[in-house]
Amino acid sequence: MKETSGLKKIISTLIVIVMISAMAGMVCFAQTRPQVSAFIAGAFFFFVGVLGIVNNRLTLENSFILIFPFAGALIMLIAASFIWDIPFLAKIRENIEVVFPIVVLAFFFCIGAGMFFGSILYRKKKKENCTYSVQTQCIDLRKKSDSDGDLYSPVYQYYYNGREYIYKSKVSSNAKPPELYGYYEIKINPENPEDIWFPNRAVVGPIVGIMLMVVSILIAFSLLK
DSSP: OHHHHHHHHHHHHHHHHHHHHHHHHHHHHTTTOHHHHHHHHHHHHHHHHHHHHHHHTOOSTTGGGGHHHHHHHHHHHHHHHTTSOOHHHHHHHHTHHHHHHHHHHHHHHHHHHHHHHHHHHHHHHHHHHOOEEEEEEEEEEEEEEETTEEEEEEEEEEEETTEEEEEEOSOOBSSOOOOTTOEEEEEEETTEEEEEEOTTSOOOHHHHHHHHHHHHHHHHHHHHO
8 A cells, every 4th residue: 555655756756857848848839849848748648648558457347548648649639730840740730621620520529428328337437336325415505606597516425234324525616506404215235335326316417428529520521621
């Protein structure tokens, strides 16, 4: 455990150092050579993505991490076409009006795919692990306001094997909040009662993911005609 903790500290420190260096480089070249700034930004995304894959052991459930190195590599490739005069890169530069929209659409397609498969796999895992039904009560609605209006973050209370558990939602939303002091069904993991799942909650991730993928494909086909 100590070795794992030490490794995480090293990785966190390394990310901070690279991030500061990347920001300094982007600011330094922003006015004189913006293409170099873009290349540095892409390199940072690529580095963080690869590091995330190595550190977390890529699985289907966290496959969305691939977005970062993919996006980083594409940004570097486009930026490099404006930095170095290489025949292959020159073709990209000459056709940038076609290449750039396709790259952006591919990026959004990957985000949609990540949301779609990630949401499905997350729900599947929760369904397998959280098998015991209990009643939970919404005991508080933490409220904060911003430009989108009032945002609510509910707090739930439930009991398992005579022990009280409190679950504080990490997400604030302007959607209709649950009824204060109302009771709702949840599923918990018997081996880890703090691991919970709301089976009746609306599933949004796959729908948004499909929409992003379909729209990206349709726009790409219209551009290639």
